[in-house]
């Protein structure tokens with residue numbers, strides 16, 4: 001029977017859980033992970049702290065991600081003032097296509113003039129110019145004056161907002177991290193079968209369920225803004241396009257997960273100090289194509305190149321071959337599976353290098369920078385044929401260099 005990853009109750013009704021919030025372009029969804037109750041609690045406090053961070057709001061604005069309200073929030077909500085005239089109050093509005101537009105608030109003021117008349121100032125945004133006349137009429141009526149006279153003597157000045165606005169932007173430096181911890185935790189629950197029942201998992205679940213912001217710090221690595229925490233993963237992550245990355249590792253040090261939300265946050269999380277077997281997986285959430293996919297180290301896309309270890313009868317033969325090998329157009333005969341393999345008599349044995357390597361266990365294998373290096377022993381009587389000359393040369397082993405294509 002399943003268990004809710006947050007309250008650990010069984011016998012619950014599940015709700016669709018977005019591991020990475022939908023409002024941030026998340027499309028990693030689990031249907032049997034979090035119960036209805038916990039889902040709404042997480043949404044209201046844990047996810048909210050992350051998706052309503054001002055930086056997240058900017059991300060949502062740029063990528064047109066509304067969330068439940070369908071309309072992206074305004075990261076510049078609130079009141080601003082004109083830098084050149086701090087008495088002028090303004091707002092920043094989001095226009096069509098997410099364009100940010102400064103907007104003057106409508107304000108009126110009046111003062112008594114020495115000749116007994118009343119001077120009135122009305123400030124409006126250019127978009128609201130049509131509102132001036134009704135405002136004048138309302139004020140004139142209230143003051144018992146003539147609206148026509150006021151409109152006739154009205155003077156107009158234009159203020160530009162080009163000099164910039166000043167206002168406050170308050171950045172949360174702490175609470176958003178709980179939303180990142182949730183993502184890391186749920187990725188581990190999803191990928192490591194027994195993790196959810198562990199003591200560490202239960203403690204983290206409690207922190208998430210009760211939104212204990214101050215306890216998150218014990219589990220996270222980095223301040224949340226520093227992409228440096230992702231540096232050890234530079235062989236794997238390409239950062240092309242708009243992608244969120246989740247990198248989960250389990251081994252001798254326990255369980256760790258790194259979360260990188262494109263252009264926003266990067267954080268590591270220590271999810272357990274217990275060992276749950278060996279695992280290394282990368283989840284890639286492509287915001288543009290709306291896809292989420294998990295890659296294991298074995299199924300990471302690689303480009304492989306081979307180098308043959310050749311055998312020659314004599315030193316002279318070897319030297320002559322090395323010479324020929326330097327020619328610009330030097331190549332071995334190959335088919336769809338790489339080099340074709342031949343017998344001593346020059347007969348094609350019907351197999352290519354990639355077919356053979358698949359059936360062999362490497363005699364040596366090591367992690368190299370950016371990929372993996374393996375050596376395969378090919379056995380007796382296997383030859384390569386040089387294109388053009390048709391010369392055959394005995395090959396004892398091959399070295400395969402696998403370079404990971406960055407995700």
Ligand SMILES: [Zn+2]
Nearest residue numbers: 004007035038
């Ligand atoms: Zn629950």
